Amino acid sequence: MLFLTIIKVALKSLVANKLRSFLAMLGIIIGVGSVIAMLSIGAGAQKDIMNRISMMGTNLLSIRPMQSAERGVSTGSSRQNLTLEDAEAIVERVDSIDAVSPVASSNAQLKYFNKNTRASVIGCAVTYPYIGNFEVEHGRFFRESEEESMARVVVLGSETASELGISGKQLGERIQIRGISFEVVGIMKEKGGAGRFSQDDSALVPYSVAMRILFGMDYLSNIDVRAVDGADLTEVETDIATLLRSRHKISDPENDDFRVFNQADIIQTATEVTDTFTMLLGGIAAISLLVGGIGIMNIMLVTVTERTKEIGIRKAIGARDRDILKQFLIESLIMSGVGGALGAAAGIATSEIISSASTFSTSVSPGSVALALAFSAAVGVFFGYYPAARAARLDPIDCLYYE
Amino acid sequence: MLITTENLVKKYTMGESEIRALDGVSVSIAEGEMTAVVGASGSGKSTLMNMLGCLDRPDSGEYFLNGENVSRLPKDRLAGIRNRYIGFIFQSFNLLPRMSALENVELPMQYAGKKDARGVAERALEIVGLAGRMRHEPGKMSGGERQRVAVARALVNDPALILADEPTGNLDSKTGEEIMSLLESLNAQGRTIVIVTHDADIAARCGRSIRMKDGRVVS
Ligand SMILES: Nc1ncnc2c1ncn2[C@@H]1O[C@H](COP(=O)(O)OP(=O)(O)OP(=O)(O)O)[C@@H](O)[C@H]1O
Ligand SMILES: [Mg+2]
Numbered sequence: 001m002l003f004l005t006i007i008k009v010a011l012k013s014l015v016a017n018k019l020r021s022f023l024a025m026l027g028i029i030i031g032v033g034s035v036i037a038m039l040s041i042g043a044g045a046q047k048d049i050m051n052r053i054s055m056m057g058t059n060l061l062s063i064r065p066m067q068s069a070e071r072g073v074s075t076g077s078s079r080q081n082l083t084l085e086d087a088e089a090i091v092e093r094v095d096s097i098d099a100v101s102p103v104a105s106s107n108a109q110l111k112y113f114n115k116n117t118r119a120s121v122i123g124c125a126v127t128y129p130y131i132g133n134f135e136v137e138h139g140r141f142f143r144e145s146e147e148e149s150m151a152r153v154v155v156l157g158s159e160t161a162s163e164l165g166i167s168g169k170q171l172g173e174r175i176q177i178r179g180i181s182f183e184v185v186g187i188m189k190e191k192g193g194a195g196r197f198s199q200d201d202s203a204l205v206p207y208s209v210a211m212r213i214l215f216g217m218d219y220l221s222n223i224d225v226r227a228v229d230g231a232d233l234t235e236v237e238t239d240i241a242t243l244l245r246s247r248h249k250i251s252d253p254e255n256d257d258f259r260v261f262n263q264a265d266i267i268q269t270a271t272e273v274t275d276t277f278t279m280l281l282g283g284i285a286a287i288s289l290l291v292g293g294i295g296i297m298n299i300m301l302v303t304v305t306e307r308t309k310e311i312g313i314r315k316a317i318g319a320r321d322r323d324i325l326k327q328f329l330i331e332s333l334i335m336s337g338v339g340g341a342l343g344a345a346a347g348i349a350t351s352e353i354i355s356s357a358s359t360f361s362t363s364v365s366p367g368s369v370a371l372a373l374a375f376s377a378a379v380g381v382f383f384g385y386y387p388a389a390r391a392a393r394l395d396p397i398d399c400l401y402y403e
Numbered sequence: 404m405l406i407t408t409e410n411l412v413k414k415y416t417m418g419e420s421e422i423r424a425l426d427g428v429s430v431s432i433a434e435g436e437m438t439a440v441v442g443a444s445g446s447g448k449s450t451l452m453n454m455l456g457c458l459d460r461p462d463s464g465e466y467f468l469n470g471e472n473v474s475r476l477p478k479d480r481l482a483g484i485r486n487r488y489i490g491f492i493f494q495s496f497n498l499l500p501r502m503s504a505l506e507n508v509e510l511p512m513q514y515a516g517k518k519d520a521r522g523v524a525e526r527a528l529e530i531v532g533l534a535g536r537m538r539h540e541p542g543k544m545s546g547g548e549r550q551r552v553a554v555a556r557a558l559v560n561d562p563a564l565i566l567a568d569e570p571t572g573n574l575d576s577k578t579g580e581e582i583m584s585l586l587e588s589l590n591a592q593g594r595t596i597v598i599v600t601h602d603a604d605i606a607a608r609c610g611r612s613i614r615m616k617d618g619r620v621v622s
Contacts, residue, residue, distance in 0.1 A: 005513055012501055313497045316458060317556065318486020318514040320479045396458050400497065 010331040013303070014338075024299035025339030027292025028379065032343025032372045033350060035285035039368035040351035042278030044361040049270040059098075059233060060131060061225040062261045063090075063240065080219040081257045084207075086244060087223045094239045096231035099127040101224045104210045104217055110203060111176040112164040119160045120202045121177060123210020124224075129188075131226040134199070138168035139186030147206040150213065154182040158190040159200035177203065178214055233262055286375070292339065293379035300332050300387035311391055312399025325392035332384025333377060340376030344369050404467075405563060405595050406432040406455060411464035411474075413450050413618075424450040425461065426618035432597065434563070437590040439606040440599045442615035448599045449568055451615070455597065456489050456566045457481040469563065486514050490557025492567035496549040498541040504528060504552045505537040511560045520559075527555035531585060547578030554585055565589065568599045583608065 014021040065082045087102040104123040109116060122128070126144050129135065142153045154175065156166060164175060166184060174181045182205065191199050211217050227236045237260045244258055245251075261269070304311070311324055348364050355362040413425040424447045432438055440448045453459040454466060457473055460481075466474040473484060490511075491497075498507045505524050512520035528537050531551040541549050550570060557565055567586065571579030583605060590596050598609060606612050614622045 009502075016501055309497075310499055313499060314510070314514075315482065316456070316485060316491050316497070317511045318482055318560075320482040320514075322479075323514060397453055400458070400493075 006327050006330050007334065009327065010334050013307075013331065014335060020299060021335060024295050025292075025335055025342065027295040028289065028336050028339030028376050029292070029343040029346060031285060031289030031292040031379075032340045032376050033346035034288055035282060035372040035375070036344055036347025036364060036368055037350040037354065037362075038281035038285045039278060039371075040347070040362040040364045041354065041360050042274055042281060043363040043365050043368070044355065045277065046271065046274040047363050048361055049274065050267070058263050059227045059229065059231060060263060061227065061233070061237060061240070062266065063223040063225065063244070063258055064261060065219070065222070066257055066259045080217075081248065082220040082223060083218070084211075084220065086247060087220065089243060089247060090223065090225060090240055093243055094236065096228050096236050098226045098228045098231075099131050100226075101125040101128040101131055102207050102220045103128070103222045103224055104207050104215060104219075105221045106210075106215050106217075108178050108203075108214065110160065110164060112166060112173070115164050117160060117163040119157065121210065121214065122202050122204050123207040123214070124204055125207055127226075128204065128224065131224050132199075134191065135189040136186045137189040139171040139184070141186055141204075142206055147208055150206065150208045152180060152182045152209060152213070153185045153206070155186040155188060155204040156184060157188050157200040157202040157204075160203050161187045163201075177205070180213060237262060289372075289375055289379055292376070293336070293383035296332055296335055296339075296380060297383035297387060299335075300328065300384055301390070303331070304328060304387050304391040307391075308394065308399045308402040311394055312396050312402065315394075315396035316400060321392040324394075325388045328388035328391050329381060329384050332388065333380040336376045336380025336384070337373075340373045343376065344372060347372070404431045405434040405436075405469055406430065407467040408454075409465045409467075411451070411454055411461045411466060413447075413454065413459070414462050423618045425454065425464075427464070428615075428618070428620055429464075430613055430620055432595065434595050435590070435593050436611060437587070437596045437609045438598070439609035439612045440597060440615060441601070441603075441606050441612055442621075444601075446615040447618040448615055450618075452566050452568050452597065452599055455564075456491055457484050482514075486511060487560055488563045490560070490562040490565045492550070492553050492557050492565065492570045494569040494572040496541065496546070496553050496573070498549055498552055498556075500542055501540065503538050503540055504533060504544070504555075507541065507552055508556045508559055511556060515560055517560075523559050524555070527559050528552070530558070531555045545578075546574050547581060550574060550578070550582050551585070554582065554589075558589070563595060565594055565596045567596065569601065570598065571600070571602065571605065579605075 063082065065080070084102055087100055091097060091100045101124045105120055107118055108121045110119050126141060126147060129141055136155065137158070141155055142151070146153050154177065156164070161167070166173065166187070168187065171184055171186065173184055175184055188204070205214065225240070227233060240260050241256070245253070245256065248257055250256060314324060351362040351364050354360055409429050411425050411428040412423065415422045415424055428451060440451065442448055450459070454461055457468070461474055464474065465472055468484065468488065473481065499510070505521070505528065508524040508527055509520040512523060525537065528534060531554050533548060533551055533555070536544065536548060541552065544552070570582055570586070574582065586596055586598065587608065598605065600606055613620055
């Protein structure tokens with residue numbers, strides 16, 4: 001039987017039961033919609049990270065504390081084994097180093113008159129903007145002399161500044177960080193990236209102030225290193241590791257209490273994190289697709305029972321079992337396909353709404369749309385097969401005299 | 404002989420009891436014959452028709468259609484035979500709802516994979532006198548018109564055999580008469596027709612009658 005005719009018949013019977021078909025498709029619509037929306041959040045986060053990393057330049061290394069004998073990635077902040085002296089030793093003893101900045105950071109409440117915001121307060125050295133390719137837009141960065149004298153000065157990230165209502169005109173004003181008064185000397189240029197992956201929601205203070213006055217920590221969150229252009233990064237990495245091992249009295253690299261990350265590591269870490277995130281969201285969404293499939297199966301079983309007589313008539317005039325199978329399979333495929341298309345539209349719309357109404361940036365990839373559509377088609381075939389096979393196996397006589 | 408059956412048996416078991424709907428039926432029907440099957444209700448007429456139409460397979464016995472033993476062919480082969488060699492006309496019309504007369508008549512040709520189904524279907528509907536009703540759905544037609552659509556559908560694949568199970572059973576005598584003359588004219592063109600009927604007049608118009616009783620042919 002002609003494919004086109006089957007499709008026409010299938011569409012007709014779906015249209016004849018509009019409400020029922022729609023309800024049966026609803027599961028698929030929601031499933032596909034949420035798969036696409038969820039994946040778009042994951043992809044958006046990933047894009048942010050990549051943007052940020054690529055903006056920082058490629059000959060950047062970051063040393064982070066690790067629990068010794070523990071492999072994998074750690075958040076670092078709770079480990080207390082990187083010191084200022086380590087940072088100084090790297091400058092002095094490792095070749096091909098362009099700049100080093102110790103980093104001591106933590107989240108803190110910032111206050112300017114009646115405005116409050118939480119920001120990541122980064123205690124760093126004057127070299128920090130140079131290492132990370134950050135630029136000052138208004139005012140200036142803090143000076144080495146301020147670093148030494150532990151001056152309470154702060155340079156705000158663009159987002160932090162705007163949340164506090166501070167623009168270029170308010171330079172010289174004072175804000176409170178954890179209740180301590182700081183003079184705003186500059187505002188950084190916007191770097192882009194959104195949500196938790198942004199650097200724009202930070203506040204930069206001299207590391208000396210961060211360590212001794214703000215956070216009372218005598219260890220570092222990490223040490224950022226910029227190698228000279230054209231340096232052999234692997235060699236620099238090895239040199240740093242060797243130096244730190246001897247300083248920390250570690251003989252076996254297995255027991256390292258730090259790790260040197262290069263850009264590739266950072267990208268990989270970021271990818272792993274967002275991949276896990278994406279898989280989790282996608283998994284939840286896939287379950288709703290499955291539920292949608294069960295809805296379709298249910299309706300197809302009802303349809304087959306209702307149309308028993310039609311099956312008998314078709315068989316009497318020469319339809320083979322496989323013609324009947326094909327017909328009902330295409331019908332459920334169309335149902336899941338149309339549901340998938342509607343769901344894709346809903347998912348794209350949802351992702352637009354999320355990105356405009358929240359700090360998440362989203363990115364709908366054509367791949368995720370294709371994946372969701374393919375998945376919903378597969379659901380249609382998988383869950384449509386049993387009802388269709390049941391229809392195909394029916395005995396023509398039983399069907400013809402079915403009341 | 405177009406049809407030869409030897410000792411066809413069809414049993415139905417309902418709980419404890421066993422009903423022999425066909426109890427050793429042997430008949431022969433030559434090509435071009437118009438045959439009536441008569442008998443009391445429950446005598447096995449419809450069961451025999453289903454068997455002759457390859458909708459059903461006998462529990463035992465043989466059925467030769469145009470020389471080929473079809474009594475134990477696989478289901479798909481039987482579907483092909485129904486499609487190409489047999490046209491059915493039922494008492495309750497058995498048209499598909501939500502499809503126009505034209506689409507109903509095209510259906511057997513679509514299963515046969517024929518091209519120009521539209522043209523052939525239109526001509527068939529003209530032959531049965533429904534040229535002006537082609538786009539109507541069965542639900543919007545009278546019983547007589549519906550049965551004429553069914554006749555057109557039975558014709559389009561140019562079958563050797565037309566089986567009609569009480570084709571006039573749901574019609575008044577006048578429309579029944581119209582359907583009968585339609586079948587007679589098809590027979591006049593050389594088609595073999597078997598009609599199940601309770602109507603003695605109709606049986607009398609057929610060249611030959613097979614009388615059934617309790618699953619057996621009695622005359
Ligand atoms: N699917 C079935 N299951 C059980 N018994 C059946 C089935 N189909 C038919 N029978 C029985 O077989 C016998 C013959 O039935 P059949 O329908 O052939 O009679 P018929 O001669 O066509 O009757 P009528 O003139 O009322 O249409 C009847 O006793 C009927 O009850
Ligand atoms: Mg009967």
